[in-house]
Amino acid sequence: MGKPKSRKRASRAGEISLRSPGLSYRPAPKAAVLLLHCERLPLPELAEKFGTPLYIYSGNAIRHRYREFDRAFHGLPHTVCYSVKANSNLGILRLLSVMGCGFDVVSGGELERVLQVDRKAARKVVFSGVGKTAAEMDAALKAGILLFNIESESELELLAERAERRRITARIALRVNPDVPAETHPYISTGLHRHKFGVPIHDASRLYARAADSLFLEVVGVSVHIGSQITNLAPFTSAMERVADLVRGLREDGHTIRYVDAGGGLGIAYTQIGLPEFADFVGHYAAAISTPLQGLKLHLLLEPGRSIIGPAGALLTRVLYHKNNNSKKFLVVDAAMNDLVRPALYDAYHEIVSVVRDAAAGEHQVFDVVGPVCETGDFFAREREMPPVKDGDLLAILDVGAYGMVLASNYNTRPRPAEVLVDGKKARLIRRREKLSDLFRLEKAKA
Numbered sequence: 055m056g057k058p059k060s061r062k063r064a065s066r067a068g069e070i071s072l073r074s075p076g077l078s079y080r081p082a083p084k085a086a087v088l089l090l091h092c093e094r095l096p097l098p099e100l101a102e103k104f105g106t107p108l109y110i111y112s113g114n115a116i117r118h119r120y121r122e123f124d125r126a127f128h129g130l131p132h133t134v135c136y137s138v139k140a141n142s143n144l145g146i147l148r149l150l151s152v153m154g155c156g157f158d159v160v161s162g163g164e165l166e167r168v169l170q171v172d173r174k175a176a177r178k179v180v181f182s183g184v185g186k187t188a189a190e191m192d193a194a195l196k197a198g199i200l201l202f203n204i205e206s207e208s209e210l211e212l213l214a215e216r217a218e219r220r221r222i223t224a225r226i227a228l229r230v231n232p233d234v235p236a237e238t239h240p241y242i243s244t245g246l247h248r249h250k251f252g253v254p255i256h257d258a259s260r261l262y263a264r265a266a267d268s269l270f271l272e273v274v275g276v277s278v279h280i281g282s283q284i285t286n287l288a289p290f291t292s293a294m295e296r297v298a299d300l301v302r303g304l305r306e307d308g309h310t311i312r313y314v315d316a317g318g319g320l321g322i323a324y325t326q327i328g329l330p331e332f333a334d335f336v337g338h339y340a341a342a343i344s345t346p347l348q349g350l351k352l353h354l355l356l357e358p359g360r361s362i363i364g365p366a367g368a369l370l371t372r373v374l375y376h377k378n379n380n381s382k383k384f385l386v387v388d389a390a391m392n393d394l395v396r397p398a399l400y401d402a403y404h405e406i407v408s409v410v411r412d413a414a415a416g417e418h419q420v421f422d423v424v425g426p427v428c429e430t431g432d433f434f435a436r437e438r439e440m441p442p443v444k445d446g447d448l449l450a451i452l453d454v455g456a457y458g459m460v461l462a463s464n465y466n467t468r469p470r471p472a473e474v475l476v477d478g479k480k481a482r483l484i485r486r487r488e489k490l491s492d493l494f495r496l497e498k499a500k501a
């Protein structure tokens with residue numbers, strides 16, 4: 055027996071982990087600086103090869119987070135249905151599908167993505183969203199999805215009609231609105247009566263009775279989703295207590311409730327302080343959700359998006375210019391709000407780090423990090439203390455795996471960035487950078 059082999063995971067001398075296991079600083083080969091790596095690839099190499107701005111994802115970070123999430127619920131029969139809207143790249147969906155993950159979709163387009171990746175994955179698909187069209191319902195019926203989450207009486211009527219026309223039974227759950235406040239940004243809080251989501255819990259038993267009357271609807275579950283980026287776990291428990299009461303009531307009414315869909319919404323740490331390690335945090339989350347359901351013999355469905363993919367992604371961008379307006383210092387970078395809109399849309403905080411870390415670089419300075427788009431809202435950070443940065447330097451904007459690329463647009467006729475999935479020493483282009491011709495393709499200058 056020799057000394058234990060140093061495994062890849064073990065942190066090596068001089069290595070500083072930023073987001074484990076995806077991002078870390080490692081010593082540069084011949085210089086006294088540290089270079090930010092995604093797994094085993096130095097980011098300057100990726101910038102060179104694929105250009106900037108560039109979304110990069112760590113495959114092992116995604117797998118690790120999916121496994122931790124799944125493991126946290128080991129005590130209960132459950133299916134993790136990754137929320138496709140957080141990041142719908144086919145390469146990401148494929149990676150998760152191979153691991154046995156199911157999917158939560160909110161459109162016919164997202165369903166089609168899942169089917170492209172694996173036809174058989176339909177059995178693990180739940181379909182959410184307040185405005186499903188007849189065509190989307192038809193596609194989901196044909197694919198044979200696991201569950202429709204129904205959000206209104208009109209939607210229930212339409213699904214009953216589409217299912218009958220096709221003679222395919224649709225399994226349904228009603229998404230109830232538990233009226234619990236989730237302490238998060240008002241735009242991503244969904245569990246209050248004043249929000250558009252779900253049906254009021256006091257109305258549920260009438261709608262369940264209506265659904266049970268329909269020959270082609272099979273009532274199988276109750277579903278709930280109270281919002282996103284929730285870091286205080288108490289609202290999850292409150293919501294599940296109400297759901298548990300409803301399940302008991304519905305069973306008394308004679309409905310066979312087998313599934314509870316607990317939705318998504320588990321938050322991540324966008325700053326380095328605050329939340330416990332993911333394995334612990336997701337463990338607490340699992341307890342918060344499962345405890346009220348104890349003894350009910352249910353199959354739990356979970357729809358995590360951000361908590362699986364958020365910290366696994368970074369946006370690599372190059373500094374174009376320095377700019378001083380009076381005493382205010384700006385860094386103009388080549389990424390913009392069209393590539394990552396979260397700061398502009400939610401005033402979201404994202405950590406921004408230099409790809410090269412040089413201990414001898416000098417004193418920190420205060421910058422606004424902004425993009426080239428003609429909007430004051432086009433910023434990534436305001437009054438941010440950072441090490442000195444030169445024109446041409448690379449920066450990484452962290453924790454952008456979720457609600458990053460999926461919200462990207464072509465505003466200012468900017469082609470959207472490429473996306474790269476890293477696995478160990480391999481980088482795979484999972485979406486090429488748009489060309490200007492891609493942007494014009496659907497338009498016509500003349501009749």
Ligand SMILES: *Cc1c(COP(=O)(O)O)cnc(C)c1O
Pocket residue numbers: 137139140158160182183279281282283317318319320357358359360361456
């Ligand atoms: C957005 C959404 C999710 C995923 O939320 P995260 O905060 O990314 O975990 C899950 N379920 C539904 C119905 C959603 O709308």
